[in-house]
Amino acid sequence: MLLGSIEAGGTKFVCAVGNEDYRVKNSVKFPTTTPEETLGKAIEYFKKFKIEALSIASFGPIDVQYTSKTYGFITNTPKPGWKNVDFVGLLKKELDVPIFFTTDVNGSAFGEYTVAQLFNEKIKSLVYLTIGTGVGGGAIIDGEILGTKGHPEMGHVYLKRHPADSGFEGICPFHKDCLEGLAAGPSIKARTGIAGEKVAQDDKVWDILSYYIAQAAIQQTLILRPDNIIFGGGVISERLLKKVRRDFEKLNNGYIDIDDLENYIRMPRVKNNGSATLGNFALAFNELHK
Amino acid sequence: MLLGSIEAGGTKFVCAVGNEDYRVKNSVKFPTTTPEETLGKAIEYFKKFKIEALSIASFGPIDVQYTSKTYGFITNTPKPGWKNVDFVGLLKKELDVPIFFTTDVNGSAFGEYTVAQLFNEKIKSLVYLTIGTGVGGGAIIDGEILGTKGHPEMGHVYLKRHPADSGFEGICPFHKDCLEGLAAGPSIKARTGIAGEKVAQDDKVWDILSYYIAQAAIQQTLILRPDNIIFGGGVISERLLKKVRRDFEKLNNGYIDIDDLENYIRMPRVKNNGSATLGNFALAFNELHK
Ligand SMILES: Nc1ncnc2c1ncn2[C@@H]1O[C@H](COP(=O)(O)OP(=O)(O)O)[C@@H](O)[C@H]1O
Ligand SMILES: Nc1ncnc2c1ncn2[C@@H]1O[C@H](COP(=O)(O)OP(=O)(O)O)[C@@H](O)[C@H]1O
Ligand SMILES: [Zn+2]
Ligand SMILES: [Zn+2]
Structure with missing residues (x-):
């Protein structure tokens, strides 16, 4: 089984695929430019793999309330071009898999939590x-x-x-x-x-x-x-x-x-700033099984 | 059905019994003196009623970790005589009902939460x-x-x-x-x-x-x-x-x-400082049904 992770930062995106052991199988990094170009690259990347679920740990502020009309959006960020971007919606159109959406730090927190459980x-x-x-x-x-x-x-x-x-x-x-x-x-x-x-x-x-x-x-x-x-x-x-x-x-x-x-x-247990990617794998897995 | 509530403050105890509508049927107030005397009065009070469960909202610090050896104790309070008192244990010996134990403010918080759900x-x-x-x-x-x-x-x-x-x-x-x-x-x-x-x-x-x-x-x-x-x-x-x-x-x-x-x-929706008593009734009810 392959799971997808997007760590969406204000300066760079890290996309990765991993298995249910939460190990990285492949990853790619590119700068955060316009939403079209950046999300386009992410979609193109994940289309190469048969991922079964995806989790996004994003810079913010973002809307994480399921009942909200703008659920899955980046909301009023000062980052040019990214205000009110329907992050989850744009990906969902191209990648037909369950998608979990949270903040970058929640992704890292969940990665550290997951590692603690594994240990x-x-x-x-x-x-x-x-x-x-x-x-x-x-x-x-x-x-x-x-x-x-x-x-x-x-x-x-x-x-x-x-x-x-x-x-x-x-x-x-x-x-x-x-x-x-x-x-x-x-x-x-x-x-x-x-x-x-x-x-x-x-x-x-x-x-x-x-x-x-x-x-x-x-x-x-x-x-x-x-x-x-x-x-x-x-x-x-x-x-x-x-x-x-x-x-x-x-x-x-x-x-x-x-x-x-x-x-x-x-400090984090996961080395090389890998907490969020690991957290994403676990969150994608949970999204698939809920 | 009757449910019991103890609001245990540093200066006074309020004991009450209520029904599953969380309405007070009877209550009593007495000063907080020694643990023996004060808990004795509480036990005597509840023995007069057929309560099915009890919740205590207590001054602290208290031990609320189920796995702890001193679960249910008031721990290192500066209040003379009350340090390391086995609050739950002493009541449990005399009243054979499920007992929930939490802090005074958690009791009030849960009372306000319960009222919000009811409304x-x-x-x-x-x-x-x-x-x-x-x-x-x-x-x-x-x-x-x-x-x-x-x-x-x-x-x-x-x-x-x-x-x-x-x-x-x-x-x-x-x-x-x-x-x-x-x-x-x-x-x-x-x-x-x-x-x-x-x-x-x-x-x-x-x-x-x-x-x-x-x-x-x-x-x-x-x-x-x-x-x-x-x-x-x-x-x-x-x-x-x-x-x-x-x-x-x-x-x-x-x-x-x-x-x-x-x-x-x-301000609280429950009037006359009643949030903790209402919260206790709801927590006692939950304790009985879990
Ligand atoms: N060794 C260091 N000691 C103190 N500050 C540092 C160090 N290395 C980087 N910084 C500061 O950390 C900030 C960048 O943080 P970082 O977490 O790498 O990026 P970001 O928050 O943009 O993702 C910068 O302000 C930089 O000056
Ligand atoms: N109307 C008021 N305005 C401001 N402070 C008050 C007022 N009434 C009481 N206090 C103060 O509140 C404190 C008592 O708080 P209270 O909640 O009644 O008791 P406790 O915290 O001991 O249960 C005292 O310090 C008292 O001086
Ligand atoms: Zn600030
Ligand atoms: Zn202090």
């Missing part, structure tokens, strides 16, 4: 947060993707300011100093003039970032009580997560008992 | 936040109580400070300036020297509180995407919620589309 880890709920060009998050609660009215937008929560960061206004176009405005990659450049990948390891900006990322982990802990909080995205490194765990402990101050913090706040 | 409202998910002596919260997601590893502790999230409140340290014994430390009833007295019920309506403390309560609503919106956020507790009034809605709109800044804010951020 027999006692994980029923988890959160996946990505800190990259933006900040996004998805959660799996008792095996189900969280978000019935719409998908979460966990990147835009407000936070307590770091004392050494009070002069920085924040760069979220909606909220200025929300999590994304304070801790996504571009905020590093806005503060230091240098892109995150080139900033010295001992720069104080890392302590500022970890303070905010730790607060996001605290919020998720207090609201969702997940088994794991997983961090991905270009800004995240094991070095930064060490600081995040340190700040989490300080901010939590013993209030919620976390038995293994190293494992609680961690 | 045919299109509500699948909601959050109940209480702002009283402390701040607590519970959520119902697709009809299920949220929190598998443990119950939420939504009152202790960190927030962006109100510019006119930067001189106030916050009074949470764990975190100082978390939501509870900044917005619970005692914070009003700590700032003004006057208890909340006596502070003038035009005092600026109400704008400070509403700013924090609105941020809590923003967080819940971004993380859980519920259909409604319901506020209870002594500090909450329709007057304060007006300010909360105003601040919510400013802080959201059009990011998440809320069609009817008046209905989205609101």
Whole structure:
């Protein structure tokens, strides 16, 4: 059996086919240009394989409410040409298979959840947060993707300011100093003039970032009580997560008992950014069998 | 059929029996003294009725994990005498009926959820936040109580400070300036020297509180995407919620589309603090039929 995966990002698309072991059999990558060209390439790719179901993990915002008239659409994205594009509808016309549609971070969250089940880890709920060009998050609660009215937008929560960061206004176009405005990659450049990948390891900006990322982990802990909080995205490194765990402990101050913090706040188990593709295979499989 | 409800608060217990219409047939109130005396009174009360199931909505922290050795216990509460009390076990010994055990706020959340279903409202998910002596919260997601590893502790999230409140340290014994430390009833007295019920309506403390309560609503919106956020507790009034809605709109800044804010951020539908009792009846009924 072959299952299809589209990881639809704002800059590139990754299409893949895999089997029911969720192993990648073939994959292709191309830049995100116009919807016609990009979705055309995806359709052309999947027509070469006999896939039985497809799952799409897409950039957003997207409409995931089944009952909505614009279900399956990318909605009011600032990305030129992509506003109100009927992503699922266009694919459905050309590929006659069940299609599951979710956010990029939900795809990654579900991939990590699936791997945890395959490894027999006692994980029923988890959160996946990505800190990259933006900040996004998805959660799996008792095996189900969280978000019935719409998908979460966990990147835009407000936070307590770091004392050494009070002069920085924040760069979220909606909220200025929300999590994304304070801790996504571009905020590093806005503060230091240098892109995150080139900033010295001992720069104080890392302590500022970890303070905010730790607060996001605290919020998720207090609201969702997940088994794991997983961090991905270009800004995240094991070095930064060490600081995040340190700040989490300080901010939590013993209030919620976390038995293994190293494992609680961690990087993805699936390597090479493969969480979303694996998640898509599992979600496509589920879509076929429901 | 008779169903039992215990609303176990830190200062008082409310025991009630009701029928499968979730109407109160009889109820009694007594102060929370020692566990022996208080639970003894509850047992004595329910022995007078032929209840078929019981639900307890308790102050916490409590252990709600079925697989845990201390399931059904009140755990490390600061309340003298109540630490590590086997609440469910002690009742089970004397009352031979199925018992459901959850937090006070989960009970209230489930009561409001149940009423919404009875009124045919299109509500699948909601959050109940209480702002009283402390701040607590519970959520119902697709009809299920949220929190598998443990119950939420939504009152202790960190927030962006109100510019006119930067001189106030916050009074949470764990975190100082978390939501509870900044917005619970005692914070009003700590700032003004006057208890909340006596502070003038035009005092600026109400704008400070509403700013924090609105941020809590923003967080819940971004993380859980519920259909409604319901506020209870002594500090909450329709007057304060007006300010909360105003601040919510400013802080959201059009990011998440809320069609009817008046209905989205609101007081409980069940009057006279009856949400938890009604929720208990529904939870007891479910416990009997699962
Ligand atoms: N090693 C690094 N340390 C810190 N920031 C980094 C690092 N590498 C990339 N970044 C930043 O991460 C952001 C890109 O994130 P990424 O997750 O790769 O892409 P996207 O979010 O667009 O999918 C950029 O702002 C970049 O400067
Ligand atoms: N009208 C009011 N306005 C503001 N605060 C109030 C009002 N009435 C009571 N409070 C405050 O609410 C808190 C008590 O909350 P309540 O929900 O009644 O009790 P508890 O949380 O202990 O169950 C106290 O701090 C009290 O000062
Ligand atoms: Zn924002
Ligand atoms: Zn606190």
